[in-house]
Amino acid sequence: MISLVCMAEGFECGIDAEVCETSLIVEYRLTMLHPTQKKVYPYQGKLYRYDVKDPENATSISPEEVITADGWEEERLVIVANGSLPGPAITVYEGQRLVVHVINQLYTDTLSIHWHGQPQKGTPWMDGVAFVTQCPILPGQKFTYDFVARPKGTYWYHSHVGTQRTKGLYGALIVRDRTDNMAEHNLLVQGWNHLWSADMDQLKYITNGIYENRKKRRNSFQLDGDMFSTVLLTSVIINGRGRYYSNFTTEANNAAPLSVFRVQRGQTYRFRVINADILYPFRVSVDNHKITVVATDGYDVQPVSAESFIIQSGERYDFILAADQAVGNYWIRAQSLEIEPDRLHRAHAILRYDNAKEIDPVSSTYSCSVSSRCLVVNCPFLYYPEGDFTDCLSVDKLKALVDDDPAHVPSDRQIKEYFLNFGFPGEHGFGQASVNGRKLKLPPVSALTQPLEIESTCDRADCGEEKECECTYSLSLNHDDVVQMILVNMGKGTGGFHPVHLHGYSFYVLKIGYGFYNNITGQYIGPKTDDINCRGSGDERTSFCNAATWRNQSWGGDDVPGLNLLNPPRKDTLILPNGGYAVIRIKADNPGLWILHCHMQVHNVDGMAVLLNNSFDRIPKPSKNFPICHNFPTARPDVVPTTTPALTSQENGACVKQSENADGQYIVVTVGVLVGVLFIILIMMAYILYLRNQVKKATHSSASYVLETHYQH
Known part of the structure; x- marks a missing residue:
């Protein structure tokens, strides 16, 4: 151990x-802030104490003990x-x-x-x-x-x-x-805002945006015309380090320290890339090196050689890099998909060969051309503009490394199918973030272990096909059912793409249906109405799309054109494109309560989620004394969770008083103990009185004997 x-x-x-x-x-x-040297500032890739006037002739401070982020000198919590x-x-x-x-x-x-x-x-x-x-x-x-x-x-x-x-x-x-003995590196990328925290980001997002110099800040866009939500980035960091670019065009920056990944020429390395961002996807590449994508979200895929890949919030991609270039330094790049010159956020890290000088690289990105096109894996759209000489490979076109893990097909071919629309439907335009018009309301209890205390279920709310509501939205799945979910991004209030994450499972990605795009400009045209019927009022642009179905009623289960059932990739986080849909499948064999949500933090916190109640009667009991919590006074004082042991107020982790049942048991035990104690006391008192009487008799006899003896003498 x-x-x-x-x-x-x-x-x-x-x-x-x-x-x-x-x-x-x-x-x-x-x-x-350094623990002993206190305040620091960046200069030419190094850090110096705040009172150093001449950094050229001063000793630098190791960045290993400093959280630098983008090197912005004003501290951020x-x-x-x-x-x-x-x-x-x-x-x-x-x-x-x-x-x-x-x-x-x-x-x-x-x-x-x-x-x-x-x-x-x-x-x-x-x-x-x-x-x-x-x-x-x-x-x-x-x-x-x-x-x-x-x-x-x-x-x-x-x-x-x-x-x-x-x-x-x-x-x-x-x-x-x-x-697997291959050498490896972890690379975690995150957008950064050194001006304010994510809490303020969330409030600005839900309260009408960001204002600068008495003007509302415009949203940024990606090349297909899709708009990003109002979230401010000042920079991007890799493994906690990056630089603040004061001018994206000239690339003027503050020269803060960067993350360095060391390699030995002639060796091969696995890079494990994770996107931890609040919202933004990033295009990742390495100058002068081809990368080979070999896994996504923990599952191996057939190798794909690419110039770059796009990684969404919550996703992971593994790539193999052969260190086969001249000894030197090369840029590793993570760049946002924004198209505005003053918004093209980027992070740099350094790929440094052994024996290379410790200087910034001077390398350049690969030049895509008509004779040497670039391939980008996992685009959230179908096309790059024609003049970019760049091709997209969507994630559903990846294939599992081996063919021994096909998608589940039940023997009776009975597949449970659910349509889940991720969007912002509202009566007057954009509304609240929701799934099927239901904004997820988290209960004030641990829903998995205190289910009988949930009072915000959707049957108590005014939900419907053309309505918005707020409730604890859940779907009940029977054990071992084969469940096919069609994740939809259509209807009134549709905006942008969503990286959707499922807890408890790695699902099979059977198909992604993209909207309509112009194959010359790459611009988005409209939703995939040929396949999805939003129903409700109006069409796919005006309906809330809370009760979608297949346009062709003969479709369903395995009978949907374009499904890859033989060797589909497996993932737990998947891009849901604007105006499109994704078909994913699981076998419901993992009892639990699993949340399915958009992994863009601003959307998730705002309620774009649903709970999968999987095989409730088979959920294993948690450890003894697993914590419980609820409002005070609790709405259901008579309830003791069926999967949670009752706790006493002294036990570690208890956050509330016992239920009335537990109090009743305590009173009964206490009264019993008191009665027993009183009974014992009465017996002891009787025994003491008996002993006193015996002592008095003995004393009287002894005194008589002494007196008699005295008088005899």
Whole structure:
């Protein structure tokens, strides 16, 4: 057994260990502050103490002990694990039991940690979603996550409370294959805003935008004409480091330190890339090097050689890089898809060969041409403009590495099918973020372990085909059913694309149906009305699309044209294109309560989610003394959770008083004990009186004998 406190540089479990134990201490930190040298500033890729006047002739400060982010000199408050941004990587081997003690040392914030991509089979209460699978961890509390890490692949952990993730509380979770000895690097990319926190981003997003110099800031766009939500980026960081560009055209920047990935010429490396951003996708490439995409979201795919790939929030892509170029330094690039020259946010990191000088690279991106076209994997649209000489490969065109994992097909061919529309339908235009017009309202309890206390179910709300409502939206799945979900992005209030993430499963990606695009300009034209019927009022642009179905009524289950049932890729986070749809499939064999949501943080927090109630009668019981929580006074004082043991007020993690049933049991026991004690006291008093009488008799006899003897003498 290995038991270590996870340090900032990461935790790696021994290959032969059965149990891997570590800790994440969550606390506030400030950027651009050294623990002993205090305030620092960037200069030519290095850091210097705030009072150094001549950095050319001064000793620099190691950036290893500083959270630099984009090097902006004014401090920004971050929430991090073990003092680092991103948090320390946790590396284990497939099948090992992972035990992580999460200690909340924040002053005012609750938290929970989600293990993104881990199915949590048999341990659904370890999924780490506050008010879905557990109560949030209060300041000063510790919560121990305990589960088996599987399958192998690239995963990550992050806070699942509010906007906390993009304040810095995230890190890589790598589950290694014992037979794979290839050298590897983790690369985590995140958009950054050094002016204000993600909480303010969320409020500005829902309250009419950002204003600068008494003017409303315009939204940015990508090349197909799709608009990004109102979220401000000042920069982009890779593994917690980046640069602030004061001018994107001239690339003038503050020369802050960057992340460096070292390679040896002639060797091959696996890069594990994770997008931890609040909203934006990034196009990732390496100058002068072809990359070979070999896995996505932990599952291997048939290798694809590409110039670059696009990674959405929550997604992971693994690529293989052959270090076959001249010894030197080369840019690793992560660039947003924005088309405005003053909005083209980018991050740089350095690919540095052994024995290369420690200087910035001077390399350039690959020049795509009519004779040497570029291939981009995982585009959220169908085409780049004709003059870009760039082709798109959508994710549903990837194929699983081997053909031994086909999509589930039930013996009776009975497939349960659900249409779920992700959008912003509203009576007067754009409304609230929702799924099928239902904005998810999280209950004030741990929904998985306190289900009988949920009072915000949708049958109590005014929901309907052409209505908006707010409720705890859920779908009940029977055990072992084959479930096909058609994720839709159409109807009134449609806006942009959505990276949709499912907890508890890695689904089969059978098909993505894109909207209509101009193949010359790449511009979006309209929704895929040939395939999807939104029903409701009007057409696919005016209906709320809360009750969509196939346009062709003969479609359904396996009988949908274009499905890949033989070797589809498996993912847990998938791009849902504007005006399009995606067909995904699972076998409902993982009992639990699993959230399906848009992974854009602003959309998720605003309610674009639904819960999958999978085989409730088969959900395993959580550990003894699993925390409970609810309002005070509770709406259901007579209820004791069916899957949660009752707690006493002294037990660690209890956050509420007992139910009346528990109080009644306590009173009965107490009265019984008191009656017993009184009975014993009465017996003892009677016995004492008896002894006193015996003593008096003995004393009287003795006194008589003495007196008699005296008088005889």
